[in-house]
Amino acid sequence: MQMPTPEQVLAQMEEKFGHEGVPNSIRLAMDVAPEMLVEQAMSSKMSMQSDTNALDPKTSLLVYFSAALGMKDQSCIDTLTYAALNAGVSKEELLSVVKIVRHAAFSGIVGAAEDVLKIIKEHEAK
Structure with a gap:
């Protein structure tokens, strides 16, 4: 190579x-x-451009974008937003990914609050 x-x-x-x-x-x-x-x-x-990548280029880019959002890497988010728009990804597709990542983050917070919810439940049962 x-x-x-x-x-x-x-x-x-x-x-x-x-x-x-x-x-x-x-x-x-x-x-x-x-x-x-x-x-x-x-x-x-x-990774992204490998012959063994089972994902098409657009899907790979959106997965990469979602990972950058999840890591809160602003520089990467900005770069990938430009890349996605230049590759023909629509505004609606980008915003859908943002909403999905937001949902995943929220779900993680609810999961992390398991002990809080358990303690409240036990406290209320007294």
Whole structure:
């Protein structure tokens, strides 16, 4: 597998995300540690763009977007929003993912409150 140059990786990212969609951290890495860009590209190639990925590119992008939302990684969320819109993902599809992730986060909070609910129930039974 041919390794891209850092310049090629940055150019591909700008094409995919738009100039405004490339995070500042990527531009700084280009100056300080350009090998990080190549590593990032290889990680994407081995996961999102792998021949063994059973998901189509749009679904893969939405899964990645949902993970970024769940991790609250604002830079990644912004970049993936640009990427999704540039790839033809609709506003409605993006907002549906936001609502699903919000539901998952809420469900996690309810699950984490199990002991609180148990203690309240026991307290009320006295």
